[in-house]
Structure formats: C-alpha cells, structure tokens
Amino acid sequence: LAKTTQPISMDSYEGQEVNITCSHNNIATNDYITWYQQFPSQGPRFIIQGYKTKVTNEVASLFIPADRKSSTLSLPRVSLSDTAVYYCLVGDRNTGRRALTFGSGTRLQVQP
C-alpha cells in the first residue's frame, strides 16, 4: 500500500483557508485518495475522496496534480470546530484493496 507523508501539525486562525498537503510518491494507477477528519475520542469521519484533478464538496476541496504523487486538502474559512487531526489515505477502490494504513496525520489547531 502506498505510504503517505503529511506535516505533523499546522496552525491557523479562524476565517483563513487551510491547505494540508499529503505526499504519496508510490501511488498505484488504481488508487484513490481519501481524507478523514478525527476529533479527540471519536472515530474518523470521511471528508472527501478523489482520483485526479479537483474534487469539491460542501466542506472541502481536494486538489490532485497530474502525477498524483501528492494531494492537497483545502478547508475554506476554517473555524474553531475544524481543530482536529486530518489523515490522508490511498487505496485501490476497484479490487477492494482499501486504504487501511493511517499515517501520522496532521494535527490542525485553529486559533480565534
């Protein structure tokens, strides 16, 4: 399974846009990229998933360059409630070889 590398932590202020980048240099052709959010003492929550280019939903955008060796989760106008750990995972959607390896994640701290 493709290994992912993320910054350990990031700090931001309310109202700012936050971009968290994940490196996955050995991503396979059939691998998708998925991002999860985890609050303390809770299970992870799905944020967004993509394969290439850009994906946007009501909470975030995911930017994936053409070589797919990295991806960037973009959180627009963060609030205090966005303080959490964010994980990116890669895995094969078609064969069921799902991403089950959580990296260290990025601990985002949003300040007032």
Add this chain to the structure above:
Amino acid sequence: GAVVSQHPSWVICKSGTSVKIECRSLDFQATTMFWYRQFPKQSLMLMATSNEGSKATYEQGVEKDKFLINHASLTLSTLTVTSAHPEDSSFYICSATTGPSYEQYFGAGTRLSVL
C-alpha cells in the same frame, strides 16, 4: 448516510477479565468490518479485517487468541479482549464497508481502561 454504532463507548475492567465490544451497521449491510486500535496521540493501527461468515484476518503482531473477532451477520461484528491487562488499555475503533464501496464508515470508538 451510513451509520456505524459501537458499544460500549467506555469500559473499565479489572485485569484478567474479558471485554466484548460490539460494532453494528445500522442502515446498511457491511460485508467487511475492520478493527483498529489507537493509543493516545498516535494514529490508528489496523488490528484485523473481519468478513461476514469467515475467520478474521489479523495484522502481524496482533494476537488472534487475545483479540477474538466474530462477524456472525452482515450488520454485527464483535471484538473480545480476553484476559485484559493494563497494556491493552486503548481506544478501539471499528469501521464497516459495503461491497465495492471504498469509503469506510467508522464507529465512535470504545475507550478501554484496564485496572
């Protein structure tokens, strides 16, 4: 959206006793469920993969006789921590997936404290 219920949310037990944690998919049939363990300030570590009606597949280093997993139906998987010891104290999280879907739906987790 798909909901996974995990019970109990918190359990305290004495050393040497066994604890059972349940993971239920409430509004979908989960062909596969996963069990993770998470220590404070650390990431999730996959313990085992559970498929309905078959034996669970354990990750390297996870004792199958200590962490008993049963997936008797498409909506229920259980993890039993046998003869629990203080070092088994951790946050246990289950997740479930449907057929070809890639997305994992996670339970809220169970905090186990072994005295």
